[in-house]
Amino acid sequence: MNFTQLTDELSKYDKDRIVFVGLGNELREDDGAGLEFTERLKSKIEFHKSHFIIAGKNPENHLQAILNFHPQIVIFVDAAEWNGNPGEIKKFNEDEISHTDFSTHTFSIKMIKEYLLNHQQMDFMFLGIQPLSTSFRQGLSDIIKNKIEAFFNNEV
Numbered sequence: 001m002n003f004t005q006l007t008d009e010l011s012k013y014d015k016d017r018i019v020f021v022g023l024g025n026e027l028r029e030d031d032g033a034g035l036e037f038t039e040r041l042k043s044k045i046e047f048h049k050s051h052f053i054i055a056g057k058n059p060e061n062h063l064q065a066i067l068n069f070h071p072q073i074v075i076f077v078d079a080a081e082w083n084g085n086p087g088e089i090k091k092f093n094e095d096e097i098s099h100t101d102f103s104t105h106t107f108s109i110k111m112i113k114e115y116l117l118n119h120q121q122m123d124f125m126f127l128g129i130q131p132l133s134t135s136f137r138q139g140l141s142d143i144i145k146n147k148i149e150a151f152f153n154n155e156v
Contacts, residue, residue, distance in 0.1 A: 001089050001127075002154040009047045009091075009125075010073065015049040019071040022054045022061065023078035030086075030131030030144045034078035037089075037129060037148055044152075059112055066116060073123040074116065080128025086148060087147025089156070093124040 010018060022038025035054055042052050051069045055062045059076070067073060084090060097109060105129045113124055128147070132141045140148075150156050 001090055001151070002156045003044075003152050004024065004128075006131045010075075013123075015047060016051075017070060017072040018047065018050040019066055019074045020047070020050060020052045021066065021074060021076050022052070023076060024061055025054070025057050027136060027138055029137045029139065030112055030129075030141055031079045031134045032140060033129040033131060033144050033148065034107050034127075035078075036140060036145075037077050037127070037151075039150065059109075061133055063112065063115060067119050071122045073125060075125040075127060076138045077127045078129070079131040079134065082128065082130060084130035086130055086132035086141070087144045087150075087153050088130045089147070090128050090130070092128055094124070094126070097126055103155050 002150060015087075020038050020041055022035045024034040026035055035056065037055060038052055041047055041050075051071070053059075054061045080090070080092070082090070082092075082096075094110070109126070116144060129144065132143055147156070
């Protein structure tokens with residue numbers, strides 16, 4: 001997946017009803033990839049009306065904020081271990097989420113989805129970035145930084 005493919009896929013939604021939720025822990029090296037990716041999206045003109053939540057390790061603390069935006073779609077972005085190539089960015093369906101290490105936060109992403117759906121109808125997308133390392137170290141590895149850059153330059 002690359003940036004153009006993502007924008008094409010999200011083109012059916014009103015831009016002001018798209019919510020991106022960045023997940024991860026910036027103190028665990030590449031586990032912060034979802035946070036960096038979401039920060040990069042903020043600067044893109046294609047999503048200037050969209051909403052961005054940097055949830056870190058605790059997306060459950062942002063559920064009301066998500067609901068307040070009345071989203072048509074919520075996109076969760078996180079480091080995900082699925083034995084892909086380091087830096088590979090993949091869209092997961094809900095069934096695949098169960099078979100990956102999609103998030104480092106306490107609550108299951110499926111529980112969060114169910115909670116949100118109990119309050120209003122919306123779609124969901126799950127973007128995972130394969131980490132190289134999740135050691136205790138601040139900052140992303142060079143390969144992950146380069147792959148995120150390549151995503152936004154449509155080089156993947």
